[in-house]
Structures are given as structure tokens and as C-alpha cells.
Amino acid sequence: MARKNDAFYFDAFCTCADYSCQAAELLSQIAHDFDPDALEERIDEMHAIEQAADEKKHEIQDALVTAFVTPIEREDIAMLSDYLDTVTDRIEGVLHRLYFDNVREMRPDALRMVEMIVRGCKVMREVVGELAQFKKSKKLRDYVVELNSIEEEADALYMHAMRELHTTCTDPLVVFTWHEIYSFLEYCVDYCEHVADTVDTIVMKNS
Secondary structure, rough: OOHHHHHHHHHHHHHHHHHHHHHHHHHHHHOOOOOOOHHHHHHHHHHHHHHHHHHHHHHHHHHHHHHHOOOOOHHHHHHHHHHHHHHHHHHHHHHOOOOOOOOOOHHHHHHHHHHHHHHHHHHHHHHHHHHHHHOOOOHHHHHHHHHHHHHHHHHHHHHHHHHHHHHHHOOOOHHHHHHHEEEEHHHHHHHHHHHHHHHHHHHHHHH
């Protein structure tokens, strides 16, 4: 599948996935050692990762403009790079909401969801890493299935967390705040799955 000059795209996808992993690890560190008064500084750290991810996405887009032949369909390259970038964007969005809403304490379910984001990003990175040589890969399909399972776990935890929030919390402002944060946490895992499903579709189209 991959010609010599095709390596750029596959390497770039892996770099984008690496940035998502970095963002997830940073979010986990912040959440587990939570210091609300240090969030502004940590936002700058997260934004640096998000900016680097954006730059890599732009490199892919610029390459598509001038490329005569691409290793896979242009639409698939654009879609995959967009989903990868969105994972990092969504992770940054979680941190923004912790800061905007002046959250002072992390909820246990939120910590569990953060760990699912870390797991999802790691498996997503494996999925993307297998794409260049998918015809020889013996692991790609297993990684896709694993990521689907993580997303299902995240959905179940999201339902539990939201139910717990709405049945035990009496402060409307807290309910509103955590409703939004839980939703953004769940979005992160959703987009990891979108990446895996897109890779799966690309493989089927090129097999």
C-alpha cells in the first residue's frame, strides 16, 4: 500500500495521535493532582500541545493541496486528520471547562472517565500506527475492537455519573457545571472511536 513518498501521511497521523496521548496524560496528571489555583498555568501547557497538533493537521492539509497522487483517498486523509485533531481539541476543552466553571474539587467518576480517555488515546495510537501496513497487520482489527469496548465502558460510566449527579446533587449550578464536563469527557472517548472506525473503513475500502 505505502509507496516511498506516502510515509509522510502515515507518520503525520501517528504524530497527531501522539499529541492526543500527550494531552490525555496531561489531563490525567492535572485531574489526579488537582489544584484549581494552578489551572491557568496548566491550560498554557495544554494549549502548546493543541497548537502543535493543529500545525501537524495543517501540514497534512497543505500536502493534500499539492499532491498529485495520495496513498488513500483524499477525503479519507482529511477526515482522519480532522478526527485526530478533534480528540486533542476535546481534551483541551475539558480543561477549559474546569477552569471556566471554577471547579474546586474533582468528582470520582470524572477521574475514572479521564483514565478511559488515556486508555482510549493509547489504543487509538496503536490503531493509527498499524494503518500504513494494514494488509500485513495481525493486530489492527483487535485494536479497533478494543477501542469500541472502551467507548462502551465510557458510555456506561457516563450514564452512571449523570444519574448520580442528577439524583444526589441539589445545587443547580453544580449540576449544570458537571453535566457539561461529563459530556466533554465522554466526547473525548467518542472521537477516539471515530478515529478507529475511520481507519477500519479505510482498510475495507483499500482491501
